[in-house]
Every structure is written in structure tokens, then in C-alpha cells.
Amino acid sequence: MNSTKPILVISSGAGISTESGIRTFRDADGLWENYPVMDVASADGFRRNPELVHQFYNERRHQLIKAKPNDAHRILAELEKDYDVYVITQNVDDLHERAGSSRVLHLHGELMKIRSVSDPDYIESLDIEHLDTTPSTRGKRGDLMRPHIVFFQEPVPLIEEAARIVSEADIFVVIGTSLVVYPAAGLLQCVRPGTPIYYIDPNPASTGGVANVTVIKKGASEGLRELVSILEKGK
Ligand code: OAD
Numbered sequence: 001m002n003s004t005k006p007i008l009v010i011s012s013g014a015g016i017s018t019e020s021g022i023r024t025f026r027d028a029d030g031l032w033e034n035y036p037v038m039d040v041a042s043a044d045g046f047r048r049n050p051e052l053v054h055q056f057y058n059e060r061r062h063q064l065i066k067a068k069p070n071d072a073h074r075i076l077a078e079l080e081k082d083y084d085v086y087v088i089t090q091n092v093d094d095l096h097e098r099a100g101s102s103r104v105l106h107l108h109g110e111l112m113k114i115r116s117v118s119d120p121d122y123i124e125s126l127d128i129e130h131l132d133t134t135p136s137t138r139g140k141r142g143d144l145m146r147p148h149i150v151f152f153q154e155p156v157p158l159i160e161e162a163a164r165i166v167s168e169a170d171i172f173v174v175i176g177t178s179l180v181v182y183p184a185a186g187l188l189q190c191v192r193p194g195t196p197i198y199y200i201d202p203n204p205a206s207t208g209g210v211a212n213v214t215v216i217k218k219g220a221s222e223g224l225r226e227l228v229s230i231l232e233k234g235k
Pocket of ligand 1: 014015024090091108177178201218219
């Protein structure tokens with residue numbers, strides 16, 4: 001991080017993709033696109049019914065390729081002109097990248113990738129013509145493959161890198177997350193003392209006594225427009 005630009009670190013959750021037509025998790029009473037979250041997003045659920053889990057992520061991929069980045073994703077990409085922007089997202093969609101953000105860390109995996117069942121470091125990208133996988137899908141090396149999703153009950157391999165990035169932030173912005181899933185929610189505790197924090201969410205959760213938090217109680221794109229004008233005034 002050798003640059004003269006201030007470091008702006010974003011922690012995004014499902015709410016940033018709402019305006020692109022992708023539903024959040026907990027706004028729908030624990031259902032994610034009509035499935036109980038733990039059936040389709042946990043290691044136990046995957047063991048119990050791998051067919052269902054593959055089918056669920058196949059559906060999500062077909063939905064994702066039709067979705068487009070929204071203004072919130074675009075504003076974050078544009079902020080790279082003035083800031084070193086690091087996006088740490090809990091989302092498995094690729095809308096930040098498609099909007100032009102260049103540094104995106106996916107804490108919970110990526111929908112458009114699959115990984116080896118036996119070797120978590122062996123990952124392949126899916127192409128748009130071959131979005132569907134089953135429990136018998138094999139990768140180019142011959143391994144059985146699974147969705148590249150960090151399920152509940154599994155470790156989050158990128159959390160240490162994310163914590164380091166947050167600890168170097170000059171400004172930290174949390175957008176569209178209910179702050180209930182750990183360790184992602186704990187990133188708030190990794191900021192250096194005195195760092196300004198903004199939390200954009202129409203229905204914000206408690207930030208548990210963390211200092212310097214300005215809550216912007218708005219949807220992602222409207223809230224980000226407000227943040228940009230706050231940052232402009234502070235220059
Ligand atoms: P949640 O569904 O828990 O929370 C979504 C948040 O988005 C809520 O706080 C809403 O108020 C907010 N929201 C709704 N509409 C919004 C809008 N237009 N603009 C901004 N915010 C809006 O989603 P996450 O916190 O992202 O993990 O969930 C965390 C993890 O739980 C996910 O990554 C996923 C899930 O199980 C895995 O799949 C491993």
C-alpha cells in the first residue's frame with residue numbers, strides 16, 4: 001500500500017446488491033431465494049443433500065448473469081480516482097468487479113467459481129456457457145468439484161488478510177450488512193483507533209459500541225451519494 005491516496009476500505013454485504021435485484025438473506029425471514037439458509041449455505045446441508053446445493057448455486061449463477069451492477073457498485077469503482085479503495089465483500093456475486101472495482105476480496109467465496117472437494121486451493125472459473133454443476137462434476141485436473149462458497153461451519157480463509165486491510169484503513173465504510181455473521185462482522189473491531197467509520201443501511205444493526213461510527217440510514221446508492229458529499233466537504 002505505497003500511495004499518497006487515502007485508503008478507503010469498504011465492507012459490503014447483501015444489501016449492496018439489492019438494487020440489482022438480488023435478494024438479501026435475513027430480510028426474507030431466514031429464507032434465501034425461498035430456501036432455508038442452512039440447507040443451502042452450510043457444510044451440514046451440503047453433506048445431507050449435495051444435489052440440492054449444486055442446484056441452488058446453479059440457479060443463483062443463472063440469476064447473476066442477468067443482473068447488472070447498480071449505482072452503489074459504480075460509485076465505489078469511481079472512488080478509485082481519489083482513494084485507494086479496497087472492497088471486502090461477504091457477497092458471492094461479481095457485481096463489484098463488473099462495475100470496475102479493481103481490488104475485491106470475497107470473504108465467502110465466489111459464485112462464478114468452483115473448487116476441488118479434496119483440495120480447497122484448487123479453484124476453477126466457470127464460463128458463461130457452462131454454469132451448471134452436479135455432485136459428479138469434475139474439474140480439468142479430474143477432481144470432483146463443489147461450489148466455491150464458504151459454507152457456515154467452515155473456516156473463512158481470507159479473514160486475516162481482510163483484518164490487515166481494515167487495520168490500514170484511513171476511512172472504513174460498512175454497507176448493507178446485518179452484522180450478524182462472524183468473523184466478517186468483527187472487522188469493525190479491526191480499525192485503528194480514531195478512524196472514521198460510516199455505516200450505510202436502511203435498517204442498520206447495532207455496531208456494539210464501536211467509536212466514531214456515522215450511520216447513514218439509507219439504501220446503498222443514495223447513502224453512498226451522501227457519503228461522497230461528506231468526503232468532498234472534508235477534503
Ligand atoms: P443480510 O441479509 O443478513 O443483511 C442484509 C442487510 O442489507 C440488512 O441489514 C438490510 O437492512 C440491508 N439492506 C436491505 N436493502 C438494502 C439497500 N437497498 N441498501 C443497503 N442495504 C440494504 O446479509 P449479509 O449481512 O450480507 O453467507 O449476510 C452475511 C452472510 O450471511 C452472507 O454472506 C451469507 C449469509 O448466510 C454465506 O452464504 C456464507
